[in-house]
Amino acid sequence: MRRLIALLCLVIIGLSVWQLEADRAGLTITPLPVEGGTPATLFLRDGAGAAPVVVIAHGFAGSRQLMEPFALTLAQAGYVVASFDFEGHGRNPRPMSGDVSTIDGTTRLLMEETARVARAALAHPRADGRLAYLGHSMASDVVVRQSLDSPPGDAVIAISMFSEAVSADAPRNLLVIAGEWETMLAEEAVKALRLADPQASAGDVVGDPAQGTGRRAVIAPKVEHVGVLYSATALNAARDWLDASFGRDSAGPVAQRGGWIAALLLATVGLAWPLARWLPAGTGPALPPLSAGRVLVAALAPALSVPLALAPFEIRVLPVLVADYLVLHLGLYGLMTLALLWYWGQLHGQFPKRIWWIAAAVAIFGIAVLGGAIDRYVASFLPHAGRMVIIAGLALGAMPFLLADGILTEGGKARLWRVVLVRVAFLGSLGLAVALNFSALFFLLIILPVIVLFFLLFGTMSGWVGRRTGLPAAGGLGLGLVLAWALGVTFPMFDAAAF
Known part of the structure; x- marks a missing residue:
């Protein structure tokens, strides 16, 4: 059976990679040198003539890879496409800086970086001098404002837009795209359309794109804030809008x-x-069973006490937003749970010598194999040197947390209610932390979907390891490294002195 499943998985992996790589066929994809060292990629269709430039910018905690559906689609349409990593994101080693609360702070710096990428792309021999900007979420405001600056944009595509810079006649040729399930931003898209025509509805074209006065709002069906980037409706609308704008x-x-x-x-x-x-089979140590009451205590005690204990403190050492708090939260949460498990005799026999190489195997598979696929096709997962310190710091909290999680859930062998309780309690703990200090920790809300996805994907793998080896601690330790890595490469770096 295992050989059959392995073969089936390998076939699906091979077919998926073949299909994903086919999107690059006929394109020349090369690094684009940009003043200041911003990591950027240039997409050109082989044999195409001169064409307008499209500069593509990702949202908060995103990277170039996340925007590739648009980059590949527009490059295949013959446009000169430049995509890049904002400062503090992806492969960009320069941290974000400036005052995030003012337009002349962080936003201005991001606009300047976008402008440098635009100038570099416009200098390419294939560029015909015309320029469009495309941005998602955080970058929607950046590209709207940058299109009104220098170099100006002849067209703007704002995805999941929130921007106070939109007026009845600016920017030129504005297309706003939102997912049906991001309700507030879908309403914002229609609101921007109705600045130009109060009677217009989603899907209508107002003005004349050929004259630079066009405006349209498109609602991509059955997608949310990230899914909109993969929506065929959104991709077709973007290409058609640029075609209308540039004839x-x-x-x-x-x-x-x-x-x-x-x-x-x-x-x-x-x-x-x-x-x-x-892996070598094992039954694990013979341990006294945990009663339902003790499981409740182990799940709920740290979930309630850790946010309350950390609420009075504000520590900024690591150059990543909320990373310092997260290290402390994860670490204290894990240590408190481990202390309870030790007191109840649950740690006996959990750490034989073979646990270390099994944990290393879990970490290598998660980071190199699954992480490699993520880095190639989804989002940046390969850190630059500056992020290694961040990953090491996060590991100090993530490893004890997931070690405790693995033992408490018995490496996937515990009943479903117990696993769900343990994971939901932790997510609730992060929510409580945000509620106690919203202004400082609201960025933690962004991490909640990441952790849910982490539990679903990596937690499943850890369960298989725990059930096979009888060593839930092995999966926990390995996943601790994977979680530290995933968070360390995802969250934007920020100059702590400027924040």
């Missing part, structure tokens, strides 16, 4: 990558099951 009639495939990315990630996770079956 072009583009052809070429639309990079519908979401389904294949999901298949690749699920098959890679699935491959961990037969691989886990090759």
Whole structure:
């Protein structure tokens, strides 16, 4: 059975990679040198003539990889496409800085970086001098404002937009795209359209794109804030809008990558099951069973006490937003849970010598194999040197937390209610921390979906390892490194002195 499942997973992985790489066929994809060292990528269709430049900017905690569906689609349509990592994001070693509360602070610095990328792309021999900006979420405001600055934009595509810079006649040729399930931003898209025509509805075209006065709002069906980036409706609307703005009639495939990315990630996770079956089998130590009452105490005591204990303190050492708090929260949470488990005799026999190489195998698979797929097709997962210190710091909290989680959930062997209780209690603990200090910790809300996804994907793999080896601590330690790595490469770096 394990060979059959391994073969099936490998076939799905191979097919997914083949399909995803096919989106790059016929394109030349190279680094774009930018003043100041901003990491940027240039996408050109082989054999195409001179064309307008499209500068693509990602949102908060994003990276170039996340915007590739638009980059590939527009490059296949013949546009000169430049995508880049904002400061503090992805491969960009320079941290974000400036005052996040004012337009002349962080926003101005991001606009200047976008302008440098635009100038570099416009200098390419294939650029015909015309320019469009495309931005998602945080970058929607940046590209709207930058299009009104220098170099100015002839068209703007703002995805999941929130911007106070939009007026009845500016910026030129504005297309606003939002997902149906991001309700507030979908309303914002229609609101921006109705600044130009109070009677207009989503899908209508107001003004004349050929004259620079066009405006449209498109609601992509059945997608949310991230799913909108993979929506065929959004991709087609963006290409058609640029064609209308620049008088072009583009052809070429639309990079519908979401389904294949999901298949690749699920098959890679699935491959961990037969691989886990090759680990040495074990039954684990004979331990006294935990009563339901003790499980409740172990799950709820740290969930309530850790946020309350940390609420009075504000520590900023690591150059990543809320990372310092997260290290303390994870670490104290894990140590408190481990202390309870030790008191109840649950740590006896959990750490034989073989646990270390099993934990290393879990970490290598999570970081190198699954992380490699994520880095290639989803989001930046390969850190630059400056992030290694952040990853090491986060590991001090993540490893005891997931070690305790693994033992408390018995490496996936515990009943479902117990696993759900333990994980929901932790998520609730982060929510309580935000409620106690919203102004300082609201960025933690961004991490909640990441942790849910982490539990679903990596927690499943850890369960297979724990059930096979009888050593839930092995999966916990390995996943601690993976979680530290994932958070360390995801959250934007920020100059603590400027924040």
